[in-house]
Structures are given as C-alpha cells and as structure tokens.
Amino acid sequence: MNLSGSKIWSQFNRIIAFMLIIVAAYLLVPRFLSYTNIVNLVRQTFLLTLISYGMGLSMLVAGLDLSIGSVAALSSCLAATFIARENVLLGILVGLGVGGVCGLVNGMLIAKFKLPDFVMTFSMMFIARGLAMTYMQGESIYGYPKSFIWVGKSFLGPIPTPVIISALLMAVLYFFLNRTTFGRALYAVGVSKEAARFSGLSVSKKLIQIYSLSGLLAGFAGLVYIARMNSAEAEMGVLWPLEAIAVCVIGGISFSGGEGNLLGLFLGGIMMAIINNSINLLGIPARFQDFFVGFVIILAVAIDHYSKRREAGG
Amino acid sequence: MKEKLGLKITGPLMICIAVILFFSIFAENFLSASNAVNIIRQACVLALVAFGQTFVILIQGFDLSVGAVMGLTSCITALLMVKGMALPLVAVILAVMVATFCGFINGFITNYMGLNPFISTFGMWGMALGIALVITEERVIFGFPDTLRVFHDGEFLGIPLPLIIVIIIWGILQFFLKSTPYGIATYAIGGNPVAAELSGIPVRFQKTMIYTFSGLMAGLAGIMFLARSNAAQAVDTIGYEFDSIVAVVVGGTSLLGGKGGVTQTLIGVLLIASVRNGLNIMGVNSYLQLVFVGIILILAYLAESQTSTLSGNPIQNLWKKLFGTGADKG
Numbered sequence: 319m320n321l322s323g324s325k326i327w328s329q330f331n332r333i334i335a336f337m338l339i340i341v342a343a344y345l346l347v348p349r350f351l352s353y354t355n356i357v358n359l360v361r362q363t364f365l366l367t368l369i370s371y372g373m374g375l376s377m378l379v380a381g382l383d384l385s386i387g388s389v390a391a392l393s394s395c396l397a398a399t400f401i402a403r404e405n406v407l408l409g410i411l412v413g414l415g416v417g418g419v420c421g422l423v424n425g426m427l428i429a430k431f432k433l434p435d436f437v438m439t440f441s442m443m444f445i446a447r448g449l450a451m452t453y454m455q456g457e458s459i460y461g462y463p464k465s466f467i468w469v470g471k472s473f474l475g476p477i478p479t480p481v482i483i484s485a486l487l488m489a490v491l492y493f494f495l496n497r498t499t500f501g502r503a504l505y506a507v508g509v510s511k512e513a514a515r516f517s518g519l520s521v522s523k524k525l526i527q528i529y530s531l532s533g534l535l536a537g538f539a540g541l542v543y544i545a546r547m548n549s550a551e552a553e554m555g556v557l558w559p560l561e562a563i564a565v566c567v568i569g570g571i572s573f574s575g576g577e578g579n580l581l582g583l584f585l586g587g588i589m590m591a592i593i594n595n596s597i598n599l600l601g602i603p604a605r606f607q608d609f610f611v612g613f614v615i616i617l618a619v620a621i622d623h624y625s626k627r628r629e630a631g632g
Numbered sequence: 633m634k635e636k637l638g639l640k641i642t643g644p645l646m647i648c649i650a651v652i653l654f655f656s657i658f659a660e661n662f663l664s665a666s667n668a669v670n671i672i673r674q675a676c677v678l679a680l681v682a683f684g685q686t687f688v689i690l691i692q693g694f695d696l697s698v699g700a701v702m703g704l705t706s707c708i709t710a711l712l713m714v715k716g717m718a719l720p721l722v723a724v725i726l727a728v729m730v731a732t733f734c735g736f737i738n739g740f741i742t743n744y745m746g747l748n749p750f751i752s753t754f755g756m757w758g759m760a761l762g763i764a765l766v767i768t769e770e771r772v773i774f775g776f777p778d779t780l781r782v783f784h785d786g787e788f789l790g791i792p793l794p795l796i797i798v799i800i801i802w803g804i805l806q807f808f809l810k811s812t813p814y815g816i817a818t819y820a821i822g823g824n825p826v827a828a829e830l831s832g833i834p835v836r837f838q839k840t841m842i843y844t845f846s847g848l849m850a851g852l853a854g855i856m857f858l859a860r861s862n863a864a865q866a867v868d869t870i871g872y873e874f875d876s877i878v879a880v881v882v883g884g885t886s887l888l889g890g891k892g893g894v895t896q897t898l899i900g901v902l903l904i905a906s907v908r909n910g911l912n913i914m915g916v917n918s919y920l921q922l923v924f925v926g927i928i929l930i931l932a933y934l935a936e937s938q939t940s941t942l943s944g945n946p947i948q949n950l951w952k953k954l955f956g957t958g959a960d961k962g
Contacts, residue, residue: 382750427930431934433930433933433934434887434933436694436750437881437887437929437930437933438930440874440877440929441926441927441929441930442926443926444871444874444922444923444925444926445922445923445926445927447919447922448919448920448921448922448923448926449919449920449923451919451922452917452919452920452923552919560754560757560758563751563754567751573748573751603765603766603769607762609758609759609761609762609763609766610758610762611758612754612755612756612757612758612759612762613755613758613759615751615754615755615758616741616747616751616752616755616756619747619748619751620741620745620747
C-alpha cells in the first residue's frame with residue numbers, strides 16, 4: 319500500500335470539491351466576488367474557524383465537545399457584566415476562566431470517571447445553557463467600552479480585527495500541534511488510547527488538558543462574538559456545535575480521532591462560509607441554514623466514509 | 633428469568649422513590665391527586681418519545697433528532713388543519729408519516745451508509761428543525777379545530793386518555809421485546825452485533841426498522857404535544873431529545889446496548905416528570921431545571937458505571953479518582 323499516495327489523493331478529492339463549490343457559487347450567486355462580499359466571506363471564515371478549534375481538538379483525541387456553544391454563552395454573559403461596567407480586563411479573565419472551568423469539569427469526568435464524551439458534553443451543553451439563561455432572565459447586556467468593541471468590530475488596515483485574532487490563534491495552535499511533543503501526543507492518543515498508554519503517555523491528563531483548552535477556546539470565541547455584536551444574550555451560539563462539526567468533518571478531521579489538521583479545518587471553514595454566504599445572497603430564508611448545515615454534515619461524512627472504504631478496499 | 637417484567641429494585645427506582653419523598657416534603661401539594669394526574673399527563677408525551685429512544689439505545693445507537701422531528705410533526709399537522717387542507721385525522725396521519733420517514737432516513741444513513749448515528753441524527757435534527765421553521769415562517773401556528781384536544785384532555789372511565797395510550801403501547805412493546813423473535817434479536821444486536829449477524833439476524837435491516845420506529849414514536853409524541861399545547865411552534869419541542877435520552881439512561885438502559893427495556897424507561901420517565909413538576913412547584917424556573925436534569929444524567933450514568941468497580945468509603949474513592957496519581961487507567 320502506498321500510504322502517502324492515497325493520502326495525497328484524498329486531499330486532492332477535497333480540493334476538487336472545494337474548487338467545484340467556488341465555481342458553482344461564482345456562477346449561481348450574483349455579486350459573489352464583489353469586494354464587500356469577499357471581506358464578508360473572510361470574516362465569516364475566520365469566525366467559523368474560531369468556534370471550531372475546540373471541536374477540532376477534541377475530535378483529534380477521538381472525542382467530541384458538544385458544549386462549546388453553551389459554554390461560550392455562559393462565560394460571555396458573565397464576562398459581559400464586568401465589561402459593561404468598564405472592567406474590561408477582569409471581564410475577559412472571567413470569560414476565559416469560566417470557559418476553562420466548564421472544560422475542566424468536562425475533562426475530569428470524561429477522563430477520570432469514564433463518562434462517554436457524548437454524555438458528558440451533552441449534559442454540559444444543557445447545564446451551561448440553563449445557568450446562562452437563569453443568570454440573564456431573558457435580558458441582554460450591551461453597551462461596552464470602545465476598547466472592547468475594538469476587538470470585534472474594527473479593522474487593522476483592510477483586515478477585520480477578528481480575522482487577525484483568529485489567524486494568530488491558528489498560528490499558535492498550529493505550532494502546538496505540529497512542533498511540540500504535546501501535539502504529537504495528542505495525535506497518538508487520538509489514534510489509539512491503548513498504544514499511547516503503553517508508550518508511557520498519561521492519557522487521562524491529555525484528555526483533561528484538551529477539554530479544558532476546548533472550554534477556554536469556547537470562552538474566547540464567545541468574547542469575540544459579543545464584542546462583534548456589542549451585546550450578550552443567553553441564547554447565543556445554539557448552533558455552534560453543529561456548525562463546528564460541519565467545519566471539522568468537511569475539513570477532514572475524522573470522528574475516529576488522530577486524523578486531520580488545522581489547515582483542513584481552515585479549508586472547512588472557507589467552504590462552510592461560502593455555503594452560508596451563498597444561501598444568504600440567493601435570498602433563501604436564513605432559517606433554512608439549519609437544514610443545510612445538517613445536510614452538509616451528513617454529505618461530508620458520507621463522502622469521506624466512501625472514499626475511505628474505497629482506499630481500504632484497494 | 634428471574635423477573636418477568638424486567639423490573640428490579642435497583643438504583644433508578646430508589647432514586648425515583650427518594651425524589652418523590654423529597655418533593656412530598658419540600659414542595660407543597662406535590663403529593664396530591666390532582667398533581668399526580670398532572671405529572672402523568674406531562675409524562676405521557678415524554679414516555680412516547682422515550683419508548684422509541686429505548687429501542688435505539690438498545691442497539692447501541694442514539695436518536696438526537698426526536699425533538700426536532702416532534703416539532704416538525706406538530707407544525708405540519710397544525711398547518712394542514714389551519715389552512716383547511718385536510719381533516720384532523722388525515723393531517724395527523726400525513727404528519728406521522730413524515731416523522732416515520734425521517735426515522736427511516738436516519739436508519740438508512742446510519743446502517744446502510746455506515747455513518748455514526750450521532751452524526752446522522754444530529755444532521756436530521758438540523759434538517760427537521762430547518763424545514764419546520766421554514767414552513768411555519770418562524771411563527772406560532774394556532775387557531776385550528778380542537779378535535780385533537782381529546783388526546784390530552786380525554787378520559788375513559790376516569791383515566792386520562794394519554795395514559796391509556798401509553799399503557800397500551802407499553803404493553804405491545806413489552807410483549808414485542810420479551811416474547812417475539814424480533815425483540816430477542818434486538819437484544820442480541822445490542823449485545824453483540826457481529827455475533828447477531830453471524831447467527832443469521834438481518835442486523836442492518838432490523839436496525840433501520842428500529843430507527844424508523846423511533847421516528848414514528850416521535851411523530852406520535854409530537855401529535856400528543858400539539859394536543860396539549862394547542863399551538864405549534866418549531867422550537868417548542870427542542871429539548872425532548874435530551875429528556876428522552878436522560879429518561880432512558882436514568883431508567884437503567886445501558887448506553888452500551890443490549891441491556892434494559894421499556895419498563896425501565898417508564899420509571900425513568902416518571903422520575904424526570906416528577907423532578908420537573910416538583911421543581912416547578914418549588915418555583916425553580918425552567919432554565920435552571922435544565923441544569924438539574926443535566927446533573928441527573930451524569931449522576932445516573934456514574935451510579936450505573938461506578939457501583940461495580942468501587943467499594944469502601946465513597947469519599948475516599950472520589951478523592952482517589954480525582955487526584956490519584958497511581959497507575960493511570962487511561
């Protein structure tokens with residue numbers, strides 16, 4: 319078996335699909351390549367990748383973090399209280415801290431008590447959402463100081479700030495995943511927990527770290543989101559886990575773990591952004607996106623599954 | 633066969649009794665006849681979805697789409713009736729057929745295309761919710777003939793009609809699971825799909841049928857929900873996927889498949905309904921209830937998986953689990 323050959327082939331498939339989607343969007347959607355729309359696309363891409371980092375990391379270790387949207391809502395609602403009172407730094411710390419703690423709880427129970435990742439993060443999804451809704455009581459918190467809104471709304475030169483933030487984050491994560499032993503260990507855990515343990519890795523420690531990191535990233539994404547919206551409400555991010563899964567599976571991060579990389583995730587983000595953007599520009603009701611995200615996930619995984627089966631079959 | 637009904641005095645039942653005791657003491661009027669009827673009426677919708685979910689979990693699957701499919705069913709029924717396009721009964725049948733079809737798609741994608749049930753049903757969740765939102769234009773649909781109310785308000789010999797429906801369905805399913813070859817095959821598939829395949833059970837087909845059945849039950853639950861609320865909204869039933877999974881797991885059906893049954897689920901449903909009702913009476917808002925239900929799910933799973941491995945002082949064990957530095961068990 320020529321392993322590297324088949325790997326290139328599977329990437330090739332993905333890039334061809336990618337090209338086809340762009341061509342289709344260009345032909346079908348008016349004003350698709352206008353300047354404003356491209357800026358829009360870039361921003362959407364980076365926001366989508368920003369919410370998908372945590373999901374991608376947990377999928378790398380053969381896990382899943384369904385709680386990202388709710389954790390983002392909880393942490394940024396709490397953070398917004400402080401930020402609206404001009405305590406920007408404290409607010410940011412609270413936001414990241416709450417996210418990290420939620421992630422830590424996820425990781426602890428998954429790693430130490432052997433709760434299935436699905437059960438734990440599914441429960442956390444409702445627990446965090448319930449706490450956020452109880453805290454907010456249907457209100458929203460808005461009116462932040464300029465220094466905070468800058469994070470979400472302004473431009474550095476021609477580039478929107480959230481794009482720069484997400485790109486920087488991606489660079490850091492890329493370095494961690496590809497240039498450190500921590501990253502190598504993650505892939506090892508994802509491929510086989512047994513093998514990783516026998517080669518002396520502390521698997522449960524890695525799991526706890528990853529879920530904590532995922533929670534932290536969710537808190538971070540929540541902060542960027544409320545800065546962009548200039549308002550925080552408990553209902554934000556309901557669709558995030560669904561969208562993040564879509565981005566990851568389109569980007570070639572496998573559910574079985576240990577496969578995929580950040581560049582793939584970025585590609586997935588671009589594709590998802592194009593799909594969402596085209597739906598908007600074609601005048602299809604925004605709510606139809608729910609349908610489409612679900613459809614895209616199934617399609618992407620099915621294609622992935624079939625191409626893999628073909629490779630395995632020779 | 634020690635117990636014919638598969639009923640054991642185990643964790644779930646104990647927790648159930650404890651919860652009822654707790655609320656009887658701390659929530660006023662919890663233990664009154666009218667409230668008991670109230671709980672039962674609330675529990676019936678959940679029981680129907682949870683029956684379908686039980687079968688899916690028995691074969692090591694999940695159905696995350698049930699909440700959205702329920703919403704879709706009630707929206708279709710309501711729209712057909714409001715626009716006068718169909719008689720209530722025809723509307724109900726059409727909508728339940730759509731729900732069943734959703735279940736079939738779930739089953740087909742999961743078993744014939746080999747997708748993780750989690751992805752396929754989560755995808756279906758998005759699709760069903762999207763369609764429901766589009767056809768209702770995100771509005772609440774109301775003002776249709778109240779023929780359907782009978783499914784919630786109706787009584788027969790003083791017993792609420794929804795309860796009678798649930799009991800009849802429970803009886804059929806219990807018989808199906810314990811006394812027919814298909815039921816026994818269901819357990820076999822859940823216990824070990826490969827062995828089941830080798831012993832000649834058409835595993836894929838039967839699994840697909842079970843997902844289809846779950847869609848059907850979600851459809852029926854959607855109709856009953858519509859009868860109760862008398863208005864349809866796409867997002868109203870979101871959350872039933874969570875409650876139904878919790879009810880099944882709390883009841884004692886193992887997420888690893890092949891263990892459990894509809895009777896256990898009935899206990900789980902009663903537990904969840906009592907908790908929600910008790911918290912309501914105590915004035916805990918519905919958001920905070922989500923937190924409680926989430927914690928119950930975690931605890932139920934822990935109780936199930938830890939009892940066998942732990943003995944001795946529970947607090948010491950907890951400490952060891954959390955901070956132990958001994959041999960890492962991965």
